[in-house]
Amino acid sequence: MAQFKFGSFDFPDNLIKWGAVNVKPNQRQSIDAYTDDTGVTRDFPLPHTKTQIQFTTLPMSAQSFRNIMSGLVTNYIDYKLRDANCTYYDDENGAMKTGHFYFDKSFQANRNEVDENGRPTKYGEMTWTFIEY
Numbered sequence: 001m002a003q004f005k006f007g008s009f010d011f012p013d014n015l016i017k018w019g020a021v022n023v024k025p026n027q028r029q030s031i032d033a034y035t036d037d038t039g040v041t042r043d044f045p046l047p048h049t050k051t052q053i054q055f056t057t058l059p060m061s062a063q064s065f066r067n068i069m070s071g072l073v074t075n076y077i078d079y080k081l082r083d084a085n086c087t088y089y090d091d092e093n094g095a096m097k098t099g100h101f102y103f104d105k106s107f108q109a110n111r112n113e114v115d116e117n118g119r120p121t122k123y124g125e126m127t128w129t130f131i132e133y
Contacts, residue, residue, distance in 0.1 A: 001096075004053060006103070006130070007075025007084035015064060017125065020056035025092040027051065051099060053088055054129040059112060062120045072103060086130060104129035 002010035003021070026049035033043045057068075075084045082103040090097040107129070113122040 001087075003089055004055070004130070005087040006072055006101075007077075007086070009071035009075050011071075011128075012064075012068070015057045015060055015068075017056045017058050022054045023088075023091050024052040025090055050132040051088070051090070051097075051101075052129065052131050053086075053101075054127060057126050057128065059122065059124050061122060065109070065120070065123045083133070086132075099132045101130045101132050104131060 002013050003016070004011045028049055029046045030043050031046055033041065035041050072082075072084075073079075077083050077085070082105070084101060084103075085098055086101040087096055087098045089095075108126065109120075110124040110126045111120045111122075112124040113120070115121050
């Protein structure tokens with residue numbers, strides 16, 4: 001199994017740069033937190049947590065990039081939201097977990113080379129971010 005699965009698509013581990021996986025597991029959320037008149041913070045945590053997964057891929061061929069993008073797009077629950085139920089390793093709890101994530105809206109494709117028709121043939125390193133709802 002891949003270390004990150006977007007819907008049923010296993011993101012290819014062999015394209016993920018060694019040492020370039022960053023996870024913010026189970027980020028806590030609060031509602032109406034405030035500091036009282038004695039300087040003590042009053043926090044009201046919500047039960048739902050959010051994880052963010054970010055990694056960098058190695059340079060790749062246009063075909064590898066197309067395979068990844070196709071794998072993501074075909075697994076979108078809602079095309080406009082770029083979302084899917086994702087499976088990943090939860091570093092805090094030490095187990096695989098599934099959550100509802102979206103593919104970061106500010107993703108940037110890094111083209112390294114194009115052919116005579118302007119079609120990409122090679123891509124450079126790219127950063128991929130997935131954020132849990």
